[in-house]
Every structure is written in C-alpha cells, then in structure tokens.
Amino acid sequence: MSDTSGSPTATTPPPGCPAHADAVHMGGLEYQQTPSQMYRTMRREHGAVAPVLLDGGVPAWLVLGYPEVSYVTSHDELFARDSRRWNQWPNIPPDWPLLPYVGYQPSVLFAEREEHQRRAGVITQALEGVDQFELARECQLIAETLIAGFSGSGQAELMSMYAHALPARGVLWMCGMPPGTVDTEQLVDDLRISLDASEGDDPVAAYGRVGERIMRLVQEKRERPGPDVTSRMILDPAGLTDEEIVQDLISVIAAAQQPTANWICNTLRLLLTDERFAVNVSGGRVSVGDALNEVLWLDTPTQNFIGRWAVRDTQLGGRLIREGDCLVLGLAAANTDPQIWPESHVGAENSAHLSFSNGEHRCPYPAPLLADVMARTAVETLMEHLPDIVLGVKSEDLTWRPSIWMRGLTSLPVRFTPSAH
C-alpha cells in the first residue's frame, strides 16, 4: 500500500464509535523508521489490542499480540473479511486514501465462507500447478536480463531496477505472459503505476488498462489454454466466470508483486548491512535462506494488514469490540510479541511467524513457497553475478518508505565492479 501518512482531519471520534480519547494515530515518522519501538510502546500503553485512528481520524483496532492475531484470523465467523460490514462507512469520504484497499470488490479478498472456499480453492489449485524448478529457472533468466541492464555501469538503484521489476515479471510469467514482450512490459509498467504511483502518474487510468489487459488474457487462454495459472483457473470445475477470474487474477498479481518485492529488498538490505551476513555470504556459509527468514520475523513486508470486521459484539484482548468495528492485523507487531519472545530474542531459525497471516484468508498455499522461490532466486543470482556488491550510501542513510502497511526502502543504491554480462 502506498503512503497513508496524511494528517488526520478529525481527531474526535464520531459518536458511538469504538475509538478512545487516547487512540493512537497510525502514521508519522516513528512508524516509518522504527516501527518495532513504536509497537513496544503501544503494547505497553494499550495492551494487545490498541485503539487507533486511520487516515482522517477514522477509528479502528490494531491487533498487536501474537495470540490475538492468531485468534482473529482463525475465527472468521467472528472476524470476517467483507468490508461492507464496517460501521464507519458513513464517515468515509469518497477520496479516502485507503479506499482502494478497503472498498468492497467481488474478489476472493472480500469473499466469505463457501464463496471464499470456492474462489480460494481455484487459486490454490492453479498455483499448485506451477513447477517450482521451472519458476526458479525463469526467475534466474529474468534476474540475469535485469542485471545485464546495469552491470556495465558499476552502480544501480536496486528497488526500481531489480527488487520490484523481478516479481512483476515472475508472476506474469506464471499467469501465461512471457517476459520481454512489448505487451508484458506495458502491463508491468501499468501494474507499477496502479500499485505504486510516482509523481505525474495516473494510477486510475493504469488500473483500467490492467483490467482490460487481464480480461484479454483470459479470453486468449479460453481459446488456447496453456500450462499456466490463468488457464488452470479457467478450466477449474468450479466454473468461475470471466469477470470472477479477472478479479481474482488481479488479486493474485497484486498480492504477489508488492510483498515479494519488499521481501527481496529487505533481505538485500540485511545482507549488505549486517556483518553476520556480509562476512559469511561471501564465504558461502550463512545461507540466503537464513536472511530471508530473519526478514520475515523482523522486517516483514506486510507489516499491517487491513483487515477484518467484527460480525457481532465480542471481546478481544480485554477490549469490547462492537459489531462492524474494523481490526487491522498487526503482523509485524505480532511477530515480535514479547509474550512469545520473552528474552527479546526473535527466533529467526523457525517459521512460526505470521507474515503470511493465518486461517481461512491467509496467503494461500502454495503462494508463500512460490514467493520464496522468486525471492531466493533474485537474491542469489544478484550475489553470484556481482560478488563484490556493496551499499552505495552509508547504511544509516537508507530510508524506509512512508507507509504503515508495506515495509520497504525508498531506494537501495549499490556499487560493484562494472562487468559486461
């Protein structure tokens, strides 16, 4: 998600809403630079479930505790995904910055119960058909092409030239669009603009083009199915309509692109700044896998996820949650919950983190494995081709993006010996 740090327009909660007078405004620099510190303070002051204000002073609950996030995500009969349940809709302006993420769409993301099982089942079946070795090979080729684009210059900005560029092409390849064609490159560009617009871009127009191109892809694959995710979704006995497939394909592509890009970037940052890895990766002892896993615990890409909506009045973490209240899943806070890590030593070696969420709506199996293949191939290929790569700025000058949702860097400048690949 993009920048949501706009200042609140109302600090007094509307009548009858769940926000307390001491609700914390989610935004501001503290979140962007040192969120772990901020979560610790919030936990101390508010407990495992904190009253927060989203953009524009809109009240919600931030679930900070590991047991509480696990509970919320595994009880979808109490905390559901359809955002039309929200009791705050009368207070949401039409240009609210979070609307693209919270506004209901008839996709897998907002579906509930049997309908969710039907839609998520089709996605799981389609992703299960991806051959992980083939995906690794394809990502390696994509990585080598991207590296060849900058290796001669001895320097690069890895966020835009690599970390974001690779998973977009990887996931489109899975969906049946080969990298390197004009068509795919246009879609990659439109995805970037619609998910992460820069100055002068028109995200609404780009999103429209993404929808049109994906609809064309579905029609092409209906005529000539191939060994790809799109064709498997079309051929699934659940019999999804073209419109449903387009909605869910866009959800898959968007859900894959941003978090995988930030996973790659946060892992590269760790490898390039932390001596434990700097020394050992070049000596080939500490695996890239260790770094990838540590990032999921300590700098997880989806640090907060919006959300769930209470189906009825209930209790959570000692709070009274009202029917229709919005809960934000504090995945980063839950991963570092002192209740599971009393010695404040986070166990990078195990994988019980909540970075892929949990329960019915969790990142669907086998998406985390496919993301791991993409991220691991991206990091390993870069390290192999540019073995003397170092940061192009001091590590303390790297800045995090001003987003409370995604954790990733603004830019990752690097230097290395120029080579002709």
Ligand code: HEM
């Ligand atoms: C191949 C790459 C990926 C694909 C295809 C993918 C796909 C998806 C899809 C389709 C959903 C919606 C599930 C639903 O509502 O039922 C989802 C949710 C999610 N994904 Fe992924 N994803 C990928 C990578 C990642 C990565 C790298 C992360 C973070 C490390 C991540 C974290 C999440 C989270 C936190 C959710 C929200 C789950 C919830 O509502 O509880 N995903 N993903």
